[in-house]
Amino acid sequence: MLGKKKKPVYIINGFLDSGKTDFFRYTMAQPYFQTKGCTLLIVCEEGENGYEETLLKKSRTVLEVIEEESDFTPAALMALEAKYDPERVLIEWNGMWNFRNLKLPKAWQLEQQITVIDTQTFSMYFTNMKSLLSDQLRASDLILFNRADGVEELPTYKRNVKAVNQKAEIIFEGMNGEIDVTLDEDLPYDLNADPIELNNFGFGNFYLDALDHVERYLGKRVRFFGMVMKPGGIPDGCFVPGRFVMTCCAQDIQVLGFACEYGDVTALQEKEWVEVTARVDKKEVEAYGGEGPFLVAESVKKAAAPKTEIIDFSNPNE
Numbered sequence: 001m002l003g004k005k006k007k008p009v010y011i012i013n014g015f016l017d018s019g020k021t022d023f024f025r026y027t028m029a030q031p032y033f034q035t036k037g038c039t040l041l042i043v044c045e046e047g048e049n050g051y052e053e054t055l056l057k058k059s060r061t062v063l064e065v066i067e068e069e070s071d072f073t074p075a076a077l078m079a080l081e082a083k084y085d086p087e088r089v090l091i092e093w094n095g096m097w098n099f100r101n102l103k104l105p106k107a108w109q110l111e112q113q114i115t116v117i118d119t120q121t122f123s124m125y126f127t128n129m130k131s132l133l134s135d136q137l138r139a140s141d142l143i144l145f146n147r148a149d150g151v152e153e154l155p156t157y158k159r160n161v162k163a164v165n166q167k168a169e170i171i172f173e174g175m176n177g178e179i180d181v182t183l184d185e186d187l188p189y190d191l192n193a194d195p196i197e198l199n200n201f202g203f204g205n206f207y208l209d210a211l212d213h214v215e216r217y218l219g220k221r222v223r224f225f226g227m228v229m230k231p232g233g234i235p236d237g238c239f240v241p242g243r244f245v246m247t248c249c250a251q252d253i254q255v256l257g258f259a260c261e262y263g264d265v266t267a268l269q270e271k272e273w274v275e276v277t278a279r280v281d282k283k284e285v286e287a288y289g290g291e292g293p294f295l296v297a298e299s300v301k302k303a304a305a306p307k308t309e310i311i312d313f314s315n316p317n318e
Helices: 020-028 053-058 074-084 119-128 130-138 154-164 200-212
Strands: 007-013 039-043 061-065 088-092 108-118 142-146 169-174 221-229 238-246 253-256 273-285 290-302 310-312
Touching: 007 020, 020 039, 020 088, 020 108, 039 074, 053 061, 108 119, 119 130, 119 142, 119 154, 130 154, 142 154, 154 169, 154 200, 200 221, 200 238, 200 253, 200 290, 200 310
Parallel strands: 007 088, 007 108, 039 061, 039 088, 108 142, 142 169, 238 310
Antiparallel strands: 221 238, 221 273, 238 253, 273 290
16 A cells, blocks of 8 residues: 655745745745645744735635744644645744754655845855854755845855855846856956966865856866865766865865866875866766766876865855
8 A cells, every 4th residue: 555645845944034935925826836735834933024814815825833943843743734734834944943953744745945045144144154054055955045136246155055055056136036146257267267277265166166157168178186086976987186175164074076087097096186187078977967067187196285175165255
């Protein structure tokens, strides 16, 4: 006998007055949102804007408020499940609560997580509450920056967020809709140089930008220092010259690097430092889960470890 289908859960998080309620209100008013069954909306903090009764009734949505983090438990959620038997669940999470403590009932399944950010206050939160914010960003499928008009640091903000979550879709919105922030002149290196010299911070920016815009690098040469790594999932005859990156704190250090084809891979020792000069291409790589940036080495020279082995992305002004 087949098990009962789990209830889909959609979570939106962000700090107070970031625009979470406005996002859900807009979504609930759309024709595609309508369903025959009941939608359970759980609100964990109440801002200036609320949910109108007419909207709740029209969208067949019941609203429950959980004001204390200690009350947000699987048992409490299952009590709401028994009370309403919803078709789906929306959760407006309190940005000041520890997202790592969020636990859903086994009968529920997280379908999508969205983080909404007020662009005007992002730098303050990223500097002073980076751990809380990073926890929100890390598992999000969509990260929406609203109120982005007139903010010059948008490319920097995008790189800050990409360092925490490389796979999320990032959107900046102003009064007139989406804002494009992919400006060549905002990169910390010269795209017309041959080769493009990548220092510590430059390597991190190259990695994140190439994930989104590999076409601007195709055929170009890059030079950088990296640590030799040979993980699974990369083609034979390849290694990964990578760098350690800290996105929030020491517990969040991760490795960034692209697969690199090299004719003498066997001569390279794991974890030794090398200077790589390579041409940028793109290729299907198992470790990527699809097509992505791919390096073809022209030269790989043994090198001393750089003075700063860990690239720090935790400071938006770095």
